[in-house]
Amino acid sequence: MRYRFFYSIIISYLLFFGSNAHSADLENGKELFKFCTLCHGKVGQGVIGGDFPKIGGLPEYYIADQIERFVKEKRFNPAMVTIGRLETMTKKEKEDLAAYIASIDIQEAAPTLTIPTFIGDAKKGKKLYKGDCKTCHGNKAQGKAKKNAPPTAWQYSEYLLRQIDFFKNKDRHHDNDPEDETFDDYTKEEIIDILTFISTLDD
Template sequence: MSSPFLRALAFSLAFSGTLAVTPSVFASTSDTDLEPDLDHGQRLHRQCALCHGQYSQGILGGKYPRLAGLPDYYLMKSLTDYRDGTREHAAMTVVGGLRTLSDNDLASLSAYIASIDLDAVHPLDVPTPEGADVENGEDIYKSDCKTCHGRSAEGNKRKESPKLAGQYDGYLFRQIEKFKAGKRMHANDPEDETFVDYNDQDILDIIGFVTTIDDKSDDKN
């Protein structure tokens, strides 16, 4: 039997399907000199697919997060940070080959990943973590998180905040722990103390609520 790596490689190289493109996918780069190319972005994505999956759907449990459908402005910033060494992750720079990519490469890759409509090609059922008080999480989210991440956790370009809806709880937990430990900077503010006053249950509740937002989206429209 071939190794998991070789199976993933063959799987990603075989993928050449056409995906739905979000109409606003180029909005964040329209005022720059970058010219995203979705076909080029799809070719570059073959390396990302080795860890994040054929559709960038991530892995249940959040070892590798969902990337599909994240805003292109956020993907572009994150990929640039990894390429330039502001953020470090060997898989991103070695397997993904980010060190050798130009700004236009990153713009094309970001635009392609942002264009992937998982509801159409690979629907996800993101579980709510056991023990979460979703109602308390909703109250905290609407009080402290909505301004930056949006009413439906869709992200906010002006604040460079990512979409949270549809993300795996395990990945969100790990990032919050990094924020608390000072290993990642939250809200582009090195002195940010957003999570200082939250106990473990509060964080569980917030994440629990976020995992339900996609489930409720049809009811909110």
């Protein structure tokens, strides 16, 4: 009987620590998030006008991946890496942070957040979006994990436009592909139309 008692203690010990070994520490992530709020806002809501994107509620894989890109200067923003203390964070801390940011329910945390409708023609943009973006970013621009494609709905249009300029100039690689040509044949007006359609997808 005694043995059984000790045996069960050891089993529960293993189960407890075993299950925790791979799961992120959200409380720790929340602490670390304080280094991000200066620019991204208290709940990661970003800033209207898109200088600072909304990051609260983005998918965990995408946040983790982009953090690495900023640290490795594949996306260039030294102020964020330094002030956000990303350059000195351990792998585990970055995992906790990404998990915490992903866990934010942005509509609940920032009920007054709105994404202003952009300045182009949503109807024309819808046609282009359905033809060329939907397969990866999803019908409602909600993102598709299996394509590694983030949601673009509920994001400031000016921020997205800036990214597309980066993609066009090869300052950032779209779809992780240096040869990507997704945006080469679009006029600026057409891209604005696509982003206008995306900005209406706010449910």
